[in-house]
Amino acid sequence: MASDPRGKAATLAQRRRLLSSSCRLFFPEDPIKIIRSQGQYMYDEQGEEYIDCINNVAHVGHCHPLVVQAAHEQNQVLNTNSRYLHDNIVDFAQRLSETLPETLCVFYFLNSGAYHGHLSSLIDISPYKFRDLDGQKEWVHVAPLPDTYRGLYREDHPNPAEAYAGEVKRVVSSAQAQGRQIAAFFAESLPSVGGQIIPPAGYFPEVAKHIRKAGGVFVADEIQVGFGRVGKHFWAFQLQGEDFVPDIVTMGKSIGNGHPVACVATTQAVARAFEATGVEYFNTFGGNPVSCAVGLAVLNVLEKEQLQAHAAHVGSFLMELLRQQKAKHPIIGDIRGVGLFIGVDLIKDEATRTPATKEADYLVSRLKENHILLSTDGPGRNVLKFKPPMCFSLDNVQHVVAKLDAILTDMEEKLRSCETLRSQPCGSPAKPCPSLGKWAIAGLLMHSLEAKLQLSFWE
Numbered sequence: 001m002a003s004d005p006r007g008k009a010a011t012l013a014q015r016r017r018l019l020s021s022s023c024r025l026f027f028p029e030d031p032i033k034i035i036r037s038q039g040q041y042m043y044d045e046q047g048e049e050y051i052d053c054i055n056n057v058a059h060v061g062h063c064h065p066l067v068v069q070a071a072h073e074q075n076q077v078l079n080t081n082s083r084y085l086h087d088n089i090v091d092f093a094q095r096l097s098e099t100l101p102e103t104l105c106v107f108y109f110l111n112s113g114a115y116h117g118h119l120s121s122l123i124d125i126s127p128y129k130f131r132d133l134d135g136q137k138e139w140v141h142v143a144p145l146p147d148t149y150r151g152l153y154r155e156d157h158p159n160p161a162e163a164y165a166g167e168v169k170r171v172v173s174s175a176q177a178q179g180r181q182i183a184a185f186f187a188e189s190l191p192s193v194g195g196q197i198i199p200p201a202g203y204f205p206e207v208a209k210h211i212r213k214a215g216g217v218f219v220a221d222e223i224q225v226g227f228g229r230v231g232k233h234f235w236a237f238q239l240q241g242e243d244f245v246p247d248i249v250t251m252g253k254s255i256g257n258g259h260p261v262a263c264v265a266t267t268q269a270v271a272r273a274f275e276a277t278g279v280e281y282f283n284t285f286g287g288n289p290v291s292c293a294v295g296l297a298v299l300n301v302l303e304k305e306q307l308q309a310h311a312a313h314v315g316s317f318l319m320e321l322l323r324q325q326k327a328k329h330p331i332i333g334d335i336r337g338v339g340l341f342i343g344v345d346l347i348k349d350e351a352t353r354t355p356a357t358k359e360a361d362y363l364v365s366r367l368k369e370n371h372i373l374l375s376t377d378g379p380g381r382n383v384l385k386f387k388p389p390m391c392f393s394l395d396n397v398q399h400v401v402a403k404l405d406a407i408l409t410d411m412e413e414k415l416r417s418c419e420t421l422r423s424q425p426c427g428s429p430a431k432p433c434p435s436l437g438k439w440a441i442a443g444l445l446m447h448s449l450e451a452k453l454q455l456s457f458w459e
């Protein structure tokens with residue numbers, strides 16, 4: 001179904017002319033023009049279908065009919081700001097409160113999770129942002145990522161939760177020694193930008209003890225990982241222990257299934273402290289009747305289609321098949337995940353666990369050629385991240401893993417045949433390897449030039 005009279009090239013040219021390049025495209029070398037989506041599928045201007053493995057915003061499925069209908073119906077009646085009385089905002093707050101521990105009972109509605117450079121204070125506390133700017137401010141303290149695969153304390157440590165929490169205690173003490181106080185500890189419940197990390201259970205409660213003792217509060221960012229995605233629980237922070245309760249929980253993305261709605265939930269104590277400042281909280285769009293109707297519809301669909309249990313079931317099947325791939329392909333160093341939040345950590349070799357960044361990039365572009373949309377994350381940009389719409393199916397899992405297997409096998413075969421070529425004497429003509437990709441060809445060229453560089457074939 002081709003129904004795009006303008007064409008992709010024209011859209012791209014217009015975008016380059018009118019939009020800032022700071023807003024980067026996915027697949028910049030060959031961007032995709034998506035004109036329609038449904039469930040876990042997206043369609044380009046030629047009608048080509050792509051399987052969406054990354055869009056955790058389209059939580060209950062792209063364009064879910066019940067969510068679309070709820071927005072449409074409310075749009076026809078009223079949309080205005082939250083300073084008039086309206087049932088939708090209180091009903092949505094009520095329903096959210098039923099998913100949370102009892103003490104998280106005060107809600108602020110917004111239209112974005114807000115960390116992408118919209119506020120300098122939020123850039124200041126995001127290491128992956130401030131590292132490229134002015135660096136770390138003296139009032140910001142960064143704790144080591146509780147990464148048991150590549151971090152300070154690994155899978156062989158007897159108690160990584162306590163060890164990593166001990167690092168937080170050390171950071172707190174050193175801040176205090178410099179005369180600083182602690183306001184808050186911010187963490188994604190499962191760090192996604194950090195590389196799909198699963199903090200060891202028990203880490204958050206220990207951290208919260210140290211932070212609260214120092215007078216701070218614990219903020220759990222559930223924007224990517226909340227709303228049933230982890231399967232076993234509705235919120236990812238609940239993986240840390242049944243009794244663990246943050247002081248503040250932030251939610252966004254999935255709660256509106258693509259409609260811009262976000263929320264902060266907190267305790268009476270924190271809310272009272274904010275009220276005592278006398279500062280009014282108001283947000284033009286946050287909590288409007290349409291956004292709240294959408295939020296309620298998303299919750300209804302989650303319940304009706306039992307998507308949390310579905311995420312647990314499909315996610316464990318995906319983990320199982322990926323583990324089989326790990327046994328087969330040495331480039332896969334680690335498979336970690338919970339529910340439909342899964343990372344595949346690609347490495348250059350097991351001894352060093354060096355991120356296989358370019359290989360990951362190459363793999364993602366080959367998957368895209370096969371109409372599978374995946375992306376990479378982590379400081380080394382080497383972790384394939386699965387966080388698909390929650391309706392992702394067992395068939396999707398089988399299809400995606402089979403393609404992944406075929407591409408990895410193909411990469412390995414090409415590497416082997418190039419190694420044979422490389423082992424020939426230097427004077428012999430270097431034949432190009434068929435469709436090796438740019439890194440492999442660069443490797444061959446360097447070889448034929450007798451370069452003194454140590455190159456792996458994807459470097």
Ligand SMILES: Cc1ncc(COP(=O)(O)O)c(C=O)c1O
Pocket residue numbers: 111112113114115116188221223224252253262
């Ligand atoms: C973990 C996390 N927190 C917060 C945000 C910010 O949300 P928004 O883009 O709605 O401002 C994002 C967005 O990517 C995110 O991934």
